[in-house]
């Protein structure tokens with residue numbers, strides 16, 4: 001075994017030296033970057049306690065302010081850290097960079113990358129994205145789920161009320177996670193599952209795997225290493241477990257449909273799995289789909305929706321509680337808008353102009369997708385530099401959001417900064433603010449995601465006054481983020497809630 005590994009290392013070293021020599025000979029100019037080590041390139045720079053987007057920002061400052069080249073094992077990568085260069089990749093050369101990196105975890109766990117997020121750019125992706133926008137996540141469908149959001153908001157309020165009544169601090173991370181997973185389960189599967197927690201755990205594992213620069217993805221040709229590191233067997237295990245859960249869900253839905261029901265949704269309506277099964281069975285799609293494709297799309301919805309919306313809601317609460325002036329202003333607005341209402345209605349949430357600024361500022365400081373991933377199929381030239389085929393493009397949205405060149409006092413939480421700024425969540429024409437990404441691969445779940453964030457925040461602000469537990473100060477309150485495709489909050493966060501009903505709702 002030792003001999004085999006030594007032989008592999010030797011071969012890779014020779015191929016590395018050859019590649020360097022050929023590159024110099026070809027006269028192509030790569031973007032600037034740090035000095036590379038043989039074999040591993042820049043991989044050693046990613047090892048450590050920092051989150052990848054923080055490491056990229058620090059390296060970029062030193063080696064390539066706007067555009068930096070890294071060699072991640074066998075895989076070339078470029079890191080983009082300015083709005084101007086992001087625009088070149090996401091708009092000017094959008095078509096060249098419309099595909100996603102091929103990641104082993106997605107091939108293994110997401111049914112050969114047949115989800116939407118990691119599907120290669122092409123006919124299948126176009127078809128499934130269209131299905132997603134027109135059938136699964138249209139404004140009408142999102143509105144039709146409003147009773148679920150309302151019901152889950154009341155459950156959330158009941159839980160907070162019972163803790164606050166008993167004088168217990170509220171674990172806001174747990175409460176918001178339960179709220180979001182219940183909403184996604186009920187919208188997608190028609191009910192919460194007995195195995196919801198397991199599913200969330202597996203989906204989080206998948207999100208970490210696909211963004212972790214694993215050996216499998218940085219040394220794709222060293223198949224033996226994928227086994228030796230245990231990465232492959234972890235993927236196979238997660239695939240087996242999620243496949244069992246998803247298989248049971250599809251079977252139950254099929255049984256319901258064949259027994260004459262319109263769907264498995266609440267009160268017999270259609271949920272997202274029903275819509276996909278009916279599309280599959282009707283043979284109306286230009287490219288036919290299978291049960292495995294449905295499972296991949298559902299895992300995508302789950303992965304795309306839960307962590308992103310939870311992180312935004314939790315971070316908005318944390319930033320408000322740390323900034324009592326902002327909290328008081330947001331609370332005064334919610335209480336004013338709803339003061340004569342019998343109940344909080346979603347249509348009125350649009351009147352919450354200040355809450356809108358709070359959410360925008362939260363997504364600037366804590367973008368749930370801190371890095372946007374792209375790849376090119378053929379060689380391209382950007383900013384006069386050669387971008388070789390199959391280069392992993394890492395657009396560091398997190399770094400752009402905190403760059404003093406674009407933002408005054410960037411580390412401070414100031415919702416008012418968006419007051420006179422025409423940028424909204426989606427019209428990211430300046431490319432300095434892209435919480436939902438940009439271009440062809442922009443998030444299709446914006447309406448659903450924002451509804452899931454506004455509704456709980458409005459309810460929590462209306463019904464309770466919030467403060468930090470005794471002994472915690474804004475400076476000692478830790479908001480530690482975990483790496484992953486979608487950023488999530490690492491530690492539990494506790495608040496004290498005091499019921500404060502201005503009028504009963």
Ligand code: HEM
Nearest residue numbers: 116117301304305308309369436437438441442443445449
């Ligand atoms: C606060 C909520 C959300 C945020 C901040 C968010 C953010 C993002 C970001 C940054 C991307 C990558 C875009 C790019 O590469 O340009 C993305 C892609 C995606 N999101 Fe979301 N998302 C949210 C909610 C949702 C929801 C609710 C769903 C579905 C239920 C969803 C499904 C997807 C899918 C399928 C993609 C892949 C699109 C493609 O590759 O064509 N997202 N999202």
